[in-house]
Amino acid sequence: MIETALIIETVVKAVIALAVIAGMAGFATFLERKVLAFMQRRLGPMHVGPYGLLQLAADGIKLFTKEDIIPQNVVKPIFVIAPIIGAVSAFVAIAAVPYFPQFTVFGYTIHPIISDINVGLLFIMGAASVGMYGPLLAGLSSHNKWSLLGGARAVIQLLSFEVVSGLSILAPLMMIGSLSLIDINDYQIGGFSSWLVWKQPLAFVLFAIAGFAETNRTPFDLVEFEAEIVSGYATEYSGMRWGLFFIGEYANMITISALVSIIFMGGYNPLWIIPGAIMMLVKVSFWIFLFLWVRAAWPHVRPDQLMWVCWKVLMPLALINILITGIVLV
């Protein structure tokens, strides 16, 4: 009996999370266009619906009804499966992220997390890394040099940044002693001053930088930088397959925002009189905004600069951070 209830609950939660995150990812594309436009003194989409709000629907219809083109000479099965890997891994990562504090509806306590794995953080980072297979396979199978370059860049980016994000997160984990995001959240229950940012500022900065790289956002958007490699791994894609890549990317953005908020910025603990759920929304929105903001302001780096900064600057810093944390803990 308990088993069935658990299964039903999990399925319902999964469907809700999927729908909400996919919706939010779509909305983020709209927000991105608006915010970028405002920062460049433009208006952005304006004509579909009030203030262009229905642009989303228009884009959705366009993506779904577009002809599904599979170019000549591509490796068809891989070409078809690559965007699915990208999107699915992004959504799988979401499974272990707790978005809100638990609440009670009709006497039934709900934990807004699909599954509280005890190695949640590891699971998320693993799933997000699998996401890199999307660009890689797309690049390899597309029979297009831009795509190939994009795929190659995806791999060097992954190799460079997985190390930094893994090492930088290690120091806070040493203090907490658990990989479960709920434990990490509960560690910071003491309010504003107990946020891990204050104790681990360096790890915070490193993880944020790595997050930008992991989501292919602007300073590190070399996987799909238009001016150099057209559209990178997505050059040959169109219609819904292309859409899947981008839903995946935005879902990743949301995941990373949630991760940073939970690990470093107090998670869903209430602050002062603001309830935890609102705090979480505010923090995630801030991080999404930061992603867009940075895109409007900063140029992007070259691949060699990326590797340089990863291996020669960020990784040593992360190691030193772990060392210091270790010494302090002992």
Next chain:
Amino acid sequence: MELRGFKNRNATPGYIYFEGESKPQDAWGRFKRFADRAVKGELFVGLWIVLREMIRFNIHTVQYPAEKLQMSPRYRSIHKLLRLFESGYERCIGCGLCEKICISNCIKMDTKVDEKSRKLVSQYTINFGRCIFCGYCAEVCPELAIVHGDDYEHASEQRAHFGLKEDMLTPLDKFKAKKQKEFPGFGALSKDADKFVKKTPLAY
């Protein structure tokens, strides 16, 4: 000017030559450059600037079909033929100067003498496939009859469109509604033109 002045090939006194950033010589210099670049607030200056623009919300978009730009009077677009304000008659006296001066030879006109023994412009066309919008015709016209308009929407299905006399001449109903505006742009009299009028010196 002396010949020497012409012989000086290095003739850019106002220019500032930028040799490029000097390269650091030793390891310490390189480290300093790295620290400078890494710690400098430039990235945050960039962030602040875009945020400032967003907060100011000083949007420069012209939502084109709904809003249109007001062109400057000096903008030279498809021509207009104006009418006399007093009588409503065409201003063009058929002098042919515009046809003569047009450097791409795209104005064609025909005149005849009407029953009142006045010169009448029976044909007046501009081939806009060839017109380079140089403005000479408007400038040379003694009557300010042919002027440039400020309408920048000239896509059409036929290349003869816009270029016939009927297209360019102010329509009578528009004229009667006093919608014809005096042309302030290329070749028009300046505002203080009256001041420069002198009596014709007769006493040679």
